[in-house]
Amino acid sequence: MVKISRYILVFTAIVGLSVVLPQFYRMALEKPGRNPLIQYSCIDHDFIIFRPDADDKWTNREGTKLTREAYEKKLPFMYTRQLVMDRTMPDSINGEKINIQHAGIFRSNFRITPDEIHAPKPKLYPLFESQSGRANLEMPNDFFRITWRMEFIDAQTNRILEDKSRMFSAVLYNRGFQFPATSINGIPTTRKSYDEGYLVIDSANQLFHIKMVKGEPFVRQVELPTGMKFKTIQCVDFSDKLYYAYLFTENNELYVLTPYDYMLEKFEVDDINPDAYEIRIYGDYFNFNVITIGNGFIRTQVVDRDHNKVDEYAETRPTYDMRPEGKIGQFLFPAELKMTDDNSSYVNFFLKMSKLYWWLILSLVLIIAQYFIIRQRKKNIRTEIIDLMLIGLTGIFGFIAVNIFPNKFID
Amino acid sequence: MWKSIIYKEWLKIRWFAIIYAALGILVVGNIFLKVQHDFEFSQEAYYWYSILFNQYRFYEYSLFKFVPLIGALAIALAQYFPETVNKRIKLTFHLPINENKALMVMMLFGAFCLFAIAAVQLLLFTGLSLVYFPAEIVQSALISIAPWFLCGFVVYFLTALIVLEPVWKYRFLYLLVTATFVPLYLQTAAARAYSPALPLLSVFTVLLSVALWFSGYRFRKGEM
Numbered sequence: 001m002v003k004i005s006r007y008i009l010v011f012t013a014i015v016g017l018s019v020v021l022p023q024f025y026r027m028a029l030e031k032p033g034r035n036p037l038i039q040y041s042c043i044d045h046d047f048i049i050f051r052p053d054a055d056d057k058w059t060n061r062e063g064t065k066l067t068r069e070a071y072e073k074k075l076p077f078m079y080t081r082q083l084v085m086d087r088t089m090p091d092s093i094n095g096e097k098i099n100i101q102h103a104g105i106f107r108s109n110f111r112i113t114p115d116e117i118h119a120p121k122p123k124l125y126p127l128f129e130s131q132s133g134r135a136n137l138e139m140p141n142d143f144f145r146i147t148w149r150m151e152f153i154d155a156q157t158n159r160i161l162e163d164k165s166r167m168f169s170a171v172l173y174n175r176g177f178q179f180p181a182t183s184i185n186g187i188p189t190t191r192k193s194y195d196e197g198y199l200v201i202d203s204a205n206q207l208f209h210i211k212m213v214k215g216e217p218f219v220r221q222v223e224l225p226t227g228m229k230f231k232t233i234q235c236v237d238f239s240d241k242l243y244y245a246y247l248f249t250e251n252n253e254l255y256v257l258t259p260y261d262y263m264l265e266k267f268e269v270d271d272i273n274p275d276a277y278e279i280r281i282y283g284d285y286f287n288f289n290v291i292t293i294g295n296g297f298i299r300t301q302v303v304d305r306d307h308n309k310v311d312e313y314a315e316t317r318p319t320y321d322m323r324p325e326g327k328i329g330q331f332l333f334p335a336e337l338k339m340t341d342d343n344s345s346y347v348n349f350f351l352k353m354s355k356l357y358w359w360l361i362l363s364l365v366l367i368i369a370q371y372f373i374i375r376q377r378k379k380n381i382r383t384e385i386i387d388l389m390l391i392g393l394t395g396i397f398g399f400i401a402v403n404i405f406p407n408k409f410i411d
Numbered sequence: 412m413w414k415s416i417i418y419k420e421w422l423k424i425r426w427f428a429i430i431y432a433a434l435g436i437l438v439v440g441n442i443f444l445k446v447q448h449d450f451e452f453s454q455e456a457y458y459w460y461s462i463l464f465n466q467y468r469f470y471e472y473s474l475f476k477f478v479p480l481i482g483a484l485a486i487a488l489a490q491y492f493p494e495t496v497n498k499r500i501k502l503t504f505h506l507p508i509n510e511n512k513a514l515m516v517m518m519l520f521g522a523f524c525l526f527a528i529a530a531v532q533l534l535l536f537t538g539l540s541l542v543y544f545p546a547e548i549v550q551s552a553l554i555s556i557a558p559w560f561l562c563g564f565v566v567y568f569l570t571a572l573i574v575l576e577p578v579w580k581y582r583f584l585y586l587l588v589t590a591t592f593v594p595l596y597l598q599t600a601a602a603r604a605y606s607p608a609l610p611l612l613s614v615f616t617v618l619l620s621v622a623l624w625f626s627g628y629r630f631r632k633g634e635m
Contacts, residue, residue: 001511005624009572009588012619016591120603122463123547126456141456143463145547153545155455188464339598339608347600348607404584405625 006405007386013401014394015337021397022329022336029325035293038313040302041074042093042286047300047313048074061313077107077284094286106305108238108283110246112274117232119345124153125188128195130211130218137190144168146181146200168210171217178204185233185245192237199233199245199257207233209244209262222262232274238283246281248274254290256307268309269301276343295319321355330354331362334395359395366391366399373403383407412508413516420490420520427489428524431482435532438473443539445472450543462548466601470536470552476597478532479563483525487570490521495574498630514627518571518620525567529560551602558605561616562596568619569593575626585626 037050047061048071056063058071072079073088080100083089092098124143132138142152142161149169152161172179179202186198197211197218207222207230229250236243243256247264254267269290272279280291287310290301299314320326329336334354341350367388374384387407390398446469449458461467536556540549569589576582596612598605605612 001621002624002628005621005628008618009622009625012592012615012622013588015615016588016595019595020591120551120601120606124459124463124545126460139454139456139460141454143456143459143545145545155459158541158543158545188460339595340600345601345604346607347598347605349611401588404581404588406581 006407009405010387010390010398010401013404014390014397017397017400018333018335018337018394019339022333023338025329025332026320029328030320031323031325033317035298036315038289038291038298038300038315039075039078039282040287040289040300040311042284043074043076043090045311047311077103077286078282080104098285103285105239106283106285108236108240108281110234110236110281110283111278112232112234112248113278114275114343115341115345117274118343121184122188125184125186125198127152127197127210127212128190129215130195130197130213137192137195139190146172146179146184148179168217171219172208172210175208175219175221176206177208177219177221178202178206183230183233185235187235187237193239194237194241196235196244196259199235201230201233205229220262222257222264224264240283248272248279265307267303267307269303271299296322327356327358330356331358332396334359334363334393334397363392363395366396370399370402379407416508416513416516417520420517423493424486424489424521424524427482427485428528431485432528432531435478435482435528436535438475438478439532439535439539441473442470442475442536443543445469446539446543459544459548462544462602468555468602470556475556476559479525479529479560480566480593480597482528483563483567484570486521486525487567488574490517491571491574510627510631511624514623518568518623521567521571522564522620525563529563533560548602554603554606554609555600557609558596558612561609561612562593564616565593565596565619568616568622572622572626575623575630577626577630 034052036052036054038047039050040046041048044060048066049059049061050071051057051059056065058066058068060066066074069086069088072082076083076090076093076098080089080103084100089100090098124145126140126142127144128137128140141156142154142164144150144152149165150172151165152168153159154161177200181200181202182205183201184198185200186196195211197209199222200208200210202208205224207224209218209220209222211218231248231250231252233245233247235245242258244259245257247255247257249255252271252273254269254272255264256267257264267288267290272290272292276294278293280289280293282289282291286304288303288305288307290303292299292301296319297314297316299312301312302310304310321330336352336354338350338352339347341348344350370384370388370391371381374381384407387398387402390402392398394401446458449469458467462469533553533556537549537553540552544552566589569585569592573582573585573589576585
């Protein structure tokens with residue numbers, strides 16, 4: 001039993017060390033790397049790039065250096081204020097006369113990161129009054145859940161509002177909603193320009209639009225192509241009011257949902273995977289820049305306002321594992337254990353094994369070192385076989401652990 | 412014989428256990444005093460909203476996160492430090508009972524006290540939470556505070572290991588291991604973020620309950 005307690009302690013030390021040592025190593029040696037901003041210029045009809053870390057910060061796709069002013073001129077919808085200040089904002093672009101105020105309506109910014117997808121979601125939401133007649137949205141006093149029915153809970157009394165719950169549940173039921181909801185998506189804040197309620201997926205994978213209009217439920221089912229499933233639905237509040245939401249499918253496709261007619265329109269882009277990549281979508285008067293940023297790459301796909309593909313550009317750069325400090329790290333550590341991960345907001349045991357097997361060399365050296373330690377202590381090698389195996393498997397973590405918890409008396 | 416051992420353990424830790432229990436109740440009470448105050452001074456709906464969407468963690472008030480850790484540390488020191496003075500634990504080892512079993516009973520008694528105090532705090536916390544919040548918020552809060560209470564047990568087991576270790580050099584090394592392991596339970600995280608890690612953290616906690624055997628063995632074998 002004492003032996004077991006020792007191995008449990010050794011295991012504990014291995015777990016603790018495999019979190020702490022790689023973390024210290026990274027903090028000491030990891031170099032930051034900022035992603036370039038790759039944008040499509042509606043002037044040049046080509047990509048221009050801003051690299052914050054480079055000497056030549058502003059270039060075009062071919063690498064020709066640009067001045068900051070020249071760069072900004074090529075992105076008139078992004079740097080409109082600066083160009084207006086400099087009196088260099090063009091009157092017309094691509095043969096179209098540009099009204100700055102009108103063009104500004106079509107500007108939109110959207111960003112989603114994997115840690116927002118892999119995050120604990122609130123299970124209660126406020127349902128705003130969509131047509132209150134007031135200029136500003138007001139926070140309701142109750143929050144809803146959709147479990148076996150749609151229930152509203154009054155925050156003041158912490159009790160269910162039966163009448164409201166029955167009314168909404170009945171309408172949902174009559175519209176074919178299959179309880180419970182599996183995903184509730186909206187913009188639960190009063191700081192939005194208007195309210196459009198929530199887009200809710202039910203247990204039969206049907207999509208519903210639910211909102212409250214003058215105290216009454218508004219429920220509308222959205223027709224989905226057969227088998228379409230979503231990784232996430234992100235409702236948006238853009239000034240052009242052309243879309244309710246960006247919808248990211250399980251097939252890594254991107255759709256928008258249009259208001260009133262509830263049409264799903266596909267963006268002609270591919271590999272839009274919010275599970276693994278940061279997604280940015282910048283819209284302007286002419287185009288949408290759909291940017292995906294993953295580990296070691298950045299890719300910009302451009303679609304026009306009809307969502308047809310215009311062009312695309314991608315760059316790769318060395319990841320941490322490919323850089324010298326990462327390679328030395330993979331020599332020192334067989335694995336890295338983290339409690340948090342860049343792609344998740346959860347706390348969990350995130351184990352990342354070394355892709356290279358160089359750590360086996362260090363393990364071998366450490367086994368030999370341990371052999372000499374055993375010899376020096378005049379111990380029987382047979383009783384230390386498990387320790388040597390642990391060092392072989394866990395490298396420096398095991399070596400430190402078996403020496404912290406001595407095997408002296410347990411022969 | 413076993414009753415006497417348990418009674419001896421109780422005599423050692425009783426004041427610390429009572430003070431820890433009282434501190435825990437006071438801290439939980441203080442958390443809900445703050446909740447009640449905030450409910451009075453701001454709208455209830457906004458308070459719920461802050462918890463649901465603005466990452467407001469009402470249960471972190473009054474350093475509740477560290478209460479189980481401090482309580483466990485105090486109880487472990489009270490229980491095992493006197494045993495190291497003049498190596499008194501050897502008296503226990505000279506009793507006509509199994510040495511490992513004696514250590515296990517000591518450890519189980521300490522752990523039971525911690526469990527009982529944690530249960531009181533958690534019941535109080537849950538009961539008061541349900542007055543102010545719906546089940547979803549209460550469940551999230553309980554998942555979020557669960558690792559702190561598991562941390563209390565881990566600190567208790569590892570403190571016992573360190574205190575009973577006879578060699579100072581190893582005490583220091585065990586302390587380093589503790590310093591690498593305990594923070595796994597105390598990460599700053601959103602409500603419910605710990606849910607995937609809780610099963611494995613619970614397994615680690617249970618496994619560490621036998622840590623005491625190791626230094627107890629070294630102690631009774633006279634390692635210096």
